[in-house]
Amino acid sequence: MKNQRKIFAIVSVIFLVILAIAPFKANFPEWRDYQNKYNELVAKLPQKVKPTEIGIKQIWVQSLDRIDRCTTCHLGIKEPALKDAPQPFRTHPEIHHDIDELGCTSCHDGQGSATDFKEAHGQTEYWDQPVLPVKYMEASCGKCHKEPEVHEAPMLTLGRKLIAEYNCAGCHKIDGFTKQWVPPLDGVGAKVNSGWLVGWLKNPKGYWDHTHMPNFGMNDTDAHNIADFLKTFNSLPDGSSLAPLPASLLNPTDVQKTKMLDLGQTRFGEARCVSCHAVNGKGGYVATDLGKVSSKVSIEWLYNYIRSPKHLLAGVQMPRFRFTDEDLAAVVLYMKTEFVDFDMVQPPDHTPDPEAYQKGLTAFKKYSCTGCHQLGTMNHAEEMGPELSFIGSKRLYEIDFGQSTIKKSLPDYIQTKLMTPHAFSPIARMPKFGFTEQEAQAITVALLANRNESIPEKYVRHAPPKSKFSPQGEFGKLIADLSCLACHTMEGSGRLVATDLSLEASQAHPDWISNYFKVPYSLRPILTERMVNLFLSDAERKSLVDYMQVNFIADSLDRAIPMNDSLASHGKSLYFDRYACQSCHQMEGKGGYVGPPLDNLNSRLNAGWIFHWLKNPQSFKPATIEPNNNISDEDADAITAFLLKQKEAKK
Amino acid sequence: MKKILVNFILAAALIFGLLLIGCGKKNSDKPVAKPAKDSSTLVKDSTAKDSTGASKDSLGAVSDSALALKDSAALAKDSIRIADSLIAHPMSYEQRQGKYVYAQYCAVCHGNEGKADGFNTYNLDPKPRDLTEQHYLSEFSDERLMQIIRDGGRGANKSPSMPPYGWTLGKSEIAYVTAYVRTFMPPDSLRNLPKKANPQ
Numbered sequence: 102m103k104n105q106r107k108i109f110a111i112v113s114v115i116f117l118v119i120l121a122i123a124p125f126k127a128n129f130p131e132w133r134d135y136q137n138k139y140n141e142l143v144a145k146l147p148q149k150v151k152p153t154e155i156g157i158k159q160i161w162v163q164s165l166d167r168i169d170r171c172t173t174c175h176l177g178i179k180e181p182a183l184k185d186a187p188q189p190f191r192t193h194p195e196i197h198h199d200i201d202e203l204g205c206t207s208c209h210d211g212q213g214s215a216t217d218f219k220e221a222h223g224q225t226e227y228w229d230q231p232v233l234p235v236k237y238m239e240a241s242c243g244k245c246h247k248e249p250e251v252h253e254a255p256m257l258t259l260g261r262k263l264i265a266e267y268n269c270a271g272c273h274k275i276d277g278f279t280k281q282w283v284p285p286l287d288g289v290g291a292k293v294n295s296g297w298l299v300g301w302l303k304n305p306k307g308y309w310d311h312t313h314m315p316n317f318g319m320n321d322t323d324a325h326n327i328a329d330f331l332k333t334f335n336s337l338p339d340g341s342s343l344a345p346l347p348a349s350l351l352n353p354t355d356v357q358k359t360k361m362l363d364l365g366q367t368r369f370g371e372a373r374c375v376s377c378h379a380v381n382g383k384g385g386y387v388a389t390d391l392g393k394v395s396s397k398v399s400i401e402w403l404y405n406y407i408r409s410p411k412h413l414l415a416g417v418q419m420p421r422f423r424f425t426d427e428d429l430a431a432v433v434l435y436m437k438t439e440f441v442d443f444d445m446v447q448p449p450d451h452t453p454d455p456e457a458y459q460k461g462l463t464a465f466k467k468y469s470c471t472g473c474h475q476l477g478t479m480n481h482a483e484e485m486g487p488e489l490s491f492i493g494s495k496r497l498y499e500i501d502f503g504q505s506t507i508k509k510s511l512p513d514y515i516q517t518k519l520m521t522p523h524a525f526s527p528i529a530r531m532p533k534f535g536f537t538e539q540e541a542q543a544i545t546v547a548l549l550a551n552r553n554e555s556i557p558e559k560y561v562r563h564a565p566p567k568s569k570f571s572p573q574g575e576f577g578k579l580i581a582d583l584s585c586l587a588c589h590t591m592e593g594s595g596r597l598v599a600t601d602l603s604l605e606a607s608q609a610h611p612d613w614i615s616n617y618f619k620v621p622y623s624l625r626p627i628l629t630e631r632m633v634n635l636f637l638s639d640a641e642r643k644s645l646v647d648y649m650q651v652n653f654i655a656d657s658l659d660r661a662i663p664m665n666d667s668l669a670s671h672g673k674s675l676y677f678d679r680y681a682c683q684s685c686h687q688m689e690g691k692g693g694y695v696g697p698p699l700d701n702l703n704s705r706l707n708a709g710w711i712f713h714w715l716k717n718p719q720s721f722k723p724a725t726i727e728p729n730n731n732i733s734d735e736d737a738d739a740i741t742a743f744l745l746k747q748k749e750a751k752k
Numbered sequence: 753m754k755k756i757l758v759n760f761i762l763a764a765a766l767i768f769g770l771l772l773i774g775c776g777k778k779n780s781d782k783p784v785a786k787p788a789k790d791s792s793t794l795v796k797d798s799t800a801k802d803s804t805g806a807s808k809d810s811l812g813a814v815s816d817s818a819l820a821l822k823d824s825a826a827l828a829k830d831s832i833r834i835a836d837s838l839i840a841h842p843m844s845y846e847q848r849q850g851k852y853v854y855a856q857y858c859a860v861c862h863g864n865e866g867k868a869d870g871f872n873t874y875n876l877d878p879k880p881r882d883l884t885e886q887h888y889l890s891e892f893s894d895e896r897l898m899q900i901i902r903d904g905g906r907g908a909n910k911s912p913s914m915p916p917y918g919w920t921l922g923k924s925e926i927a928y929v930t931a932y933v934r935t936f937m938p939p940d941s942l943r944n945l946p947k948k949a950n951p952q
Binding site for chain 1: 920
């Protein structure tokens with residue numbers, strides 16, 4: 102009996118202690134400590150900041166289905182006085198969104214309802230989407246912003262650009278991306294020689310640094326088989342074959358040859374081939390390096406290609422230069438003689454395996470070459486890679502990290518996969534693209550934005566519909582043949598490598614435009630890409646200018662400005678002393694290099710256009726560095742008068 | 753009697769066991785917070801990471817009190833590791849955004865590194881300000897720098913060669929680029945930044 106009582110007493114005491122611990126624990130959670138520290142902190146601030154009431158705080162966003170208790174500890178996010186305070190109290194940087202409207206986890210990820218540090222931020226047993234590291238932060242912008250360019254999210258923008266450029270959509274299905282143009286392979290047998298092709302297949306970057314073709318780590322047998330297989334495709338997509346070479350190219354005499362080489366070199370320079378092509382690394386990089394081109398392609402192909410590029414490679418951006426027959430032969434001869442790879446070892450004559458076609462086709466399919474290239478009717482990847490439309494929501498248990506020792510997280514997985522595709526499995530099919538770390542990070546950011554989350558339509562910003570400018574008739578045919586839209590923008594279509602031409606006739610005099618086609622020159626001293634000389638005929642130049650005069654013009658940009666000397670001299674003092682235009686523009690050989698030189702403007706620009714440009718440069722060219730000076734109408738008139746008068750005086 | 757005793761002990765053990773299961777895991781997972789004087793904390797570490805050093809200096813005594821925020825040793829270790837992986841970035845959000853604005857609008861004259869060696873400076877007179885010059889910029893408050901960027905040289909009693917960007921860039925973009933420009937200066941020079949706009 103005595104024993105019984107003893108046991109009873111002991112058990113009771115244990116019982117009471119345990120019961121007491123539970124409320125004690127609930128009363129002293131981690132966040133309470135932070136809130137007390139916050140109150141201590143704000144009490145010491147010179148500014149008056151309201152201390153917080155102890156208790157759990159939360160932001161409830163019904164439409165996004167988020168309950169975020171982050172503000173329980175992150176107490177100062179809206180308090181500007183805590184700009185330099187240590188975390189977790191620091192002010193949130195100024196962003197364009199209202200935190201109360203979006204909550205915290207919509208952008209930062211993490212477990213919003215948790216009130217414990219590790220649960221909220223980290224990757225725990227039941228929560229594998231931890232807070233997004235800062236370097237991948239812009240991925241969250243991409244959840245709602247579906248536009249290709251997202252202002253203030255440069256990593257995301259770069260990532261999306263790279264996904265398009267490297268044609269990821271060739272092998273992976275990704276929402277918002279479609280397959281890009283890649284040279285079709287029909288007729289490739291008549292184009293390249295096998296020695297080059299084998300080398301290219303094994304290491305494309307070895308021939309051209311800027312190529313987007315990845316390295317498949319192909320072995321010799323596969324490369325040879327594919328090369329032999331491709332060499333059997335000799336006829337063009339429309340079934341025709343290459344036109345024969347002219348007599349002057351076949352066997353020129355030595356005298357003729359010297360003359361032709363001189364002429365070829367001149368025309369090659371005049372046409373500005375190096376605007377797009379580099380020659381041994383010097384020049385543009387939008388098209389392949391020409392430095393060793395004659396060791397790559399046959400002279401017949403080169404001749405036919407320059408004569409009519411789009412006939413040989415449908416969809417290519419190379420314009421058709423209007424070379425005369427003599428010029429064309431000279432340019433081809435020049436390229437054939439000069440642009441040789443002297444180091445290339447010609448492989449010994451090799452007899453193709455009798456089963457090369459079948460073996461080559463198998464290898465061709467194995468590497469999914471048709472994911473990017475079209476060959477006959479084959480234009481889909483033989484075996485697609487996994488769909489990437491929702492990769493940002495991939496759960497950790499779905500990822501096979503293999504033997505890899507990297508941090509087990511989704512962003513690390515994606516970035517590592519991009520940089521070293523075989524890091525997780527030696528038999529992975531993805532080729533190596535040779536991304537730099539920054540590029541891989543940017544693509545990771547863009548991919549992480551592809552979530553399987555339902556976001557209400559009111560939050561989503563879609564890509565603007567692509568306007569397709571397709572003028573008809575003479576002008577339409579010309580700009581297609583000349584690939585104007587490969588560099589210029591017209592009516593919202595095209596690219597912005599060069600100027601937007603949609604208001605060209607309001608901007609420049611028709612005579613000036615016509616002459617510019619004849620002798621194009623770079624308006625700005627700092628630009629690398631330059632307008633090519635297409636050797637247009639007079640009739641062609643007239644068609645282009647006539648069309649612009651009717652369509653690329655806005656009456657609202659007209660303005661009558663009194664061109665008198667007193668206004669011009671007032672303009673001069675404004676130009677030099679008030680607005681200091683000379684810090685960016687050259688005039689008579691003096692001044693900065695950012696903007697175009699302003700000599701001879703009278704023969705180039707219209708008064709109304711100068712006036713409106715001065716008033717608001719960004720309305721014509723959003724990315725221009727010239728600031729909006731908030732200039733008055735009087736000042737803009739005076740500067741316009743000065744700019745247009747100054748050369749007249751000199752004449 | 754004996755039976756009752758056994759039953760009672762069994763029942764007590766059962767309740768005790770249940771309680772242990774209920775509270776025990778949490779107990780072992782996260783010991784009740786106790787100030788541990790030497791353990792470094794999440795807060796301290798993240799402050800030290802701040803590359804400009806501004807937070808420590810400008811808040812002075814205040815951040816000291818925040819440094820006193822101590823957690824249990826176990827939590828602190830984990831927290832630091834997680835927090836490090838999250839915020840490990842040498843620049844703040846404002847500075848990162850400012851870097852892009854700077855590259856677009858400022859670098860042609862002030863140079864990529866702020867050394868006033870942009871390609872456009874060749875013919876410029878006076879030369880643009882070297883932003884790494886600590887004696888010069890450290891005299892200016894953020895408000896004054898933002899005013900110069902907004903109103904240009906002519907609105908701030910300086911050379912008109914510096915154009916005004918107040919009608920081109922938004923208020924926040926100007927604040928971003930100001931924050932970025934500060935990264936050119938040696939951290940020491942940020943210690944005594946004036947708090948208010950200089951009268952000028």
